[in-house]
Amino acid sequence: GSTSSVNTGPNSAFEGSNYAYIEVSGQSNEDKASLVSDILFEGSVYCLSFAYHMYGKEGYMGDLVVGTGTSSTGSVIDNVLLSKTGNKGNVWYTAAINFSGSTGRKLIISASKGFTLHGDIAIDDLTIHQGTCSNSVDPCYSQPCNMGGTCSSTGGTFSCDCNQGYLENDCSVIDKSNSDNFLCDYEADTNCIFNNVEGDDLDWRPIQGSTPSSSTGPTAAASGTKYTYLEASLPSAKDDVAVMDTTKYKLPSGAFCLSFSFHMLGNPGSLVVSAGERNGNMNSILTRTGDHGDLWQQTQTTIIPYDDLVISVRGIRGSSWQGDIALDNILLTKGPCSNIDPCGQSPCVNGGQCSPNYNDGTFTCSCTSGWVGDTCQLQDVTTGITFTCEFTPGENECVFTNTQTGDDFDWTLTNVKTLSSSTGPDVAYSGEYYAFTEASSPRQPGDVATFTSSTFKLPDSPLCMQYHYHMYSEPGSLVITAGERGNSENQIEIWTGNQGEQWHSSIVQIPQFSDAVISIQGVRGPTSKGDIGLDLITLQKGLCSSPCGSFPCQNGGICTGNQDGTYQCSCKSEFTGSECQLTDKRLETSIACDFEDNEVGCIFENSLSYDDFDWRRRT
Template sequence: AQGQNLNCTFDTNLCSWTQLRNDNSDWKLKRGSTTTANTGPTRDHTSGNGQYIYFETSQGASGSKAQLSSPQFTVPRRPPSCFSFWYHMYGDSVNNLNVYLKSGNTLGKPVFTKHGNQGNKWIQAKINIRNKNNIKVVLEAVKGRGFRGDIAIDDVMYTSGIRCPQNTAPGNTGNTSITCNFEDDALCGYKQLTNDNFDWSRTTGTTSTRGTGPSSDHTYGTSKGHYMFIEATGKRRNQKARLMSPRTTTLGDKCLRFYYNMHGSNIGKLNVYAQANNVLGSAIWSMTAEQGQDWRLAQVTVRRRGNRRYNIVFEGARGNSDAGDIALDDVSIIPGRCPALGSCNFEKDFCGWTNVASDDFDWRRNHGPTSSTGTGPPNDHTLGNTKGTYIYIETSAPRVINDKAQLRSETFPNNNGNKCLQFWYNMLGSQVGKLNVYIVQNDIKTLKWTLNGQQSGTWNLGRLPVPRVKNSFSFLLEGVRGTGVRGDIAIDDITVTNTRCTLSPSTAVASNQGSTTPTQATTLGTTKTPTNGRTVGCSFDAGFCGWTQLRNDQFDWSRKRGRTSSGGTGPSRDHTSGTGYYIYTEASAKTMNQTARLQSVPVKPTRSSSSSCLSFWYHMYGPQIGGLNVYIQLGASMGSPIWTKKGTQGNKWINAKITVSQTRQYSIIMEGVIGNGYRGDVALDDVALTNGACTGQTSAPGTVTTIPPSGGTVRSCDFENRNLCRYTQDKTDKFDWIRQAGTTSSTNTGPSSDHTYGTGRGHYMFIEASAPRKRGDMARLISPRYVDRQDMCVQFYYHMYGTGIGTLNVYAK
């Protein structure tokens, strides 16, 4: 077969496509809407009244899959052949759509992937396939954490020996030659200019330098897709590379859209020009410095220049070091002006605002009332009727308390003057949670505006003044789910103006003005230590953030979604969301005591605090687990571990917290050690670094924090904090408990290290039995006072070693 039997509209059946049997579910034929509201299409793509196929997510566990296979076919050597299809991914629980090229029994890695809500619309995907013998295309849908996650496909087509046309970038409707996703070897007619210092390069996957550039392209979202980038290695500071588009074919104002990646500790500058009559002119758009690991959307209006036609020129300037690769993908240009930066009435789409990939659920567009009674607005703010559109968070099942939905604006190049963010919000409902507004700058987010609970009025005006700032920034809107389904929060008519304003309402002031660093630009975590834009904090959903593989070990840490490849070891899902990524050490085909080391970016202690709290979640499950060590490296020496765990810790994610006290720059090293077999995978997730010592009032490392059904909380102390978590010495006893690190002062008694860290750096409490103590002397340590309405479980670790050990008693006073 030459591929012609891959074509299918699904109007009558699956054509020559077949359901695979090694999955959990099947694709289904459907006409009209799917069975679940607020997800899936309302009609097919072909005619509007035909059929399509879809993956039904009302049943099945998170991570379950449905796979559909094409017949076997062969792709000619040259030129590439085009496989295209239309997909629909709408709903706040949408997970993944993957496309594989299966050879024999090997599925391999996806050649195309999309994750999360893509809007209530059909979108075309095109994949160039090169020189493959006896392959099958496999379409795979993966279920997320809820039932509003239906994924649909229609109008599959394969064209042998013809490259996919470049008339449309995914999700756009541009029809000029400037539009390009760089899958074409001819670059859609783009040319390297000669009045620069070096050329742009075309690549797939990562760039050749660690710690900079994207992990995949934007079009396909996999290592098979192509993008353009500037290679900073071997270049000098401020050297430039220029890439010029074909000339425009129509007149009038245009909106230029493109995706860029500026990730690295020494990013230079990306400039965009509209060159007319061979005159470059002034830049119409510029961006500098680290912008995070993800692809960011940029939009800029190119105004009509009389009757002159022009070329778009992308200019990348090299920064201070090799960690300065800048990437470009999915360029398009459409008639009319772009929406004002940051402004949106949501009547057509989200404008330049994007849902954050690694939060709990998405903001969605809606008109009329929401699906729950007693909450949400009756109509939008723009038109004031049920035909107008706004955005909101849907708090019905499967949402739970404190689930977060985050929406991020485009990046503002800088703020030379005052700005004002203005928006209209609706927070009607007896179970409304919280609405937060952050400013994200240098990959650090700072809470600036917050409201909690029900607010009277259908639509209320919110304002946030933005003072002058030196660096680029963006806004982040965060809706937090409250205690129940009557907690929908809505927003409409966002505008950003170059004017002064006052905070509105006055009660929206953020009591905690601390900054937090995101794990990547669109996965906002909780780390407070900015390090030139790269971060210690990481959920690993979009890459390794600021962490790099060391070379003084025997193998590398790997990123993984779902189960590891060996049974009886490793986690079944990540800690962050249950559907994202974690990192782990693969124990198969390794020998005992081999190590994998991962190093953070350098951390420079702040003037206000020399102590920081390193938090991470680890998973050590399997009968052949080796160890996990944490080091603080000063200079060239790793020194001894400050924290260590050995052996299996159970099939669960466990939180560890370590207080790091340093006055000079350091880096953190995570070391996984192989045990005596392949069932020894060690995993890490959700690393964070915050200013100040760990409090000790949260889950102690080695325990699991739970909230009892009746609403109680876990209280714990690891004694790493000098205030002992408010434990006090009893003044009616004979002597006091002592806080200690390492061994006690007497030989042949006491521990060699604490239990929390497992090293000489961690602290514990002990009684010193040496003189002047005598037999029967007592030392009592009293916890804070608790009030409970249920039975509680007290858990602690004790050490009683020595020939003259007395008695340890516990009382409920």
């Protein structure tokens, strides 16, 4: 009878009442099932004949591969005899293959799940005999006519009488010549005119939610819940290509407007759309390359008339695994583009004004003062000299924020001790507030919280960075990385494990990048006693070897270096001294120390040297 899933698998056996099949429901994408012969074939030539059935969702079914391997390769095929992929219609096909067993070979039949629940693959009536397959086999024996077409043979050749709606010599092309509009929104489990092709390196995959990799790919579809994407993680490599095209469909003649939404964040390669005649040369009509920000963008292009149009979409993997490319809402409409507004989704943010280019479906953003980027998404601080993060609520000088994607949890701001005992700081290093990673449940070992400067456009110069950290008991790691926007970041510094129950200071040099992004990662350790504290981060334009490189100006003071190797500090209004080290109380008539409110306002503090232990405040 039928397999347990609808719209896939055979209704009955090829012969008799039973057959073998893979049930893809409940399996992960690209899972594989293999039949391996329990004997080695020893002999010169054998003939394998069998029937196979591959019926399901067009473009998303898996593969059927028949081949041989040695006794040491397990179920790995090292000599492919036959490979079939995709939907072949609700019909049984037959195949006859010669193979050699001269060195002792196992016969292996492998079937895989693609990217759909409608992808059951079946085999039946498998026979093996020594000697070659008969040369006098009827050319219709292999049932070359797809989608239920009727085969007839004359003089060793065959011809197909195709069912209504199918074309070409083998009935493999679906006739859509009378349709005007085609939509691939990946919501319903229906056939899209764009399907993965054989012979490329990667597949386009349908997905719901975020892609698996951090700092790349969208977190949701452009509309609805599903979209398709190219996964750039291993085992994919630089310049690997994923191709989907319309070769399975006969499209109408005339001009078309192709529009779609795309998402290219991180370090993607290129997205290339081409069009041309079936079996002819393809002409590139639209290309997008590199990082386009963490947002869906819409584009369109007019396709000139062809007699038998084929459109292909190629995703080319970039140099990094953080290069997922995603597509959604692919719409092909008869007639040239005229009424799709590239500014329709208001891509320009932070008050930017959008100007559409209807010729190629692109747009240009005119940003308001203080904002830059393709969509005005970056705060422009390129003219700044010093940037300070004291984590006081409402401060506007900090260039580090919690990243919105790609990590597991956020840094938290507090002005009291962390909740866990025997870990974390009791008070801030400077001021009242500090940031920390909370290692308690539901956090797991290896979870990461990331501060990033990615929402700011930093100065195009070397940067000297000072920060203060607290790692007590069983923390994981604190990692500083930096790099060009859109590329992989390089590790600058790392601290791991217990560093004692006190605040530490570190100064690191950030190399010059044309568009620098700096990240601070807190990695959760093996237990809940692993809170990591972070406070008073200062970024200063220039080299750490400069007069200001030792960060002599305290309490947010701005340092200016002199040619003679000295420096001057410009202090905030409430501080004074050559290095802004003193709280300015000169205008106050009375000063009280009642030790309430964590000693705020008291002019007495514990000495950092010359004594043996500290005074403590107690409730």
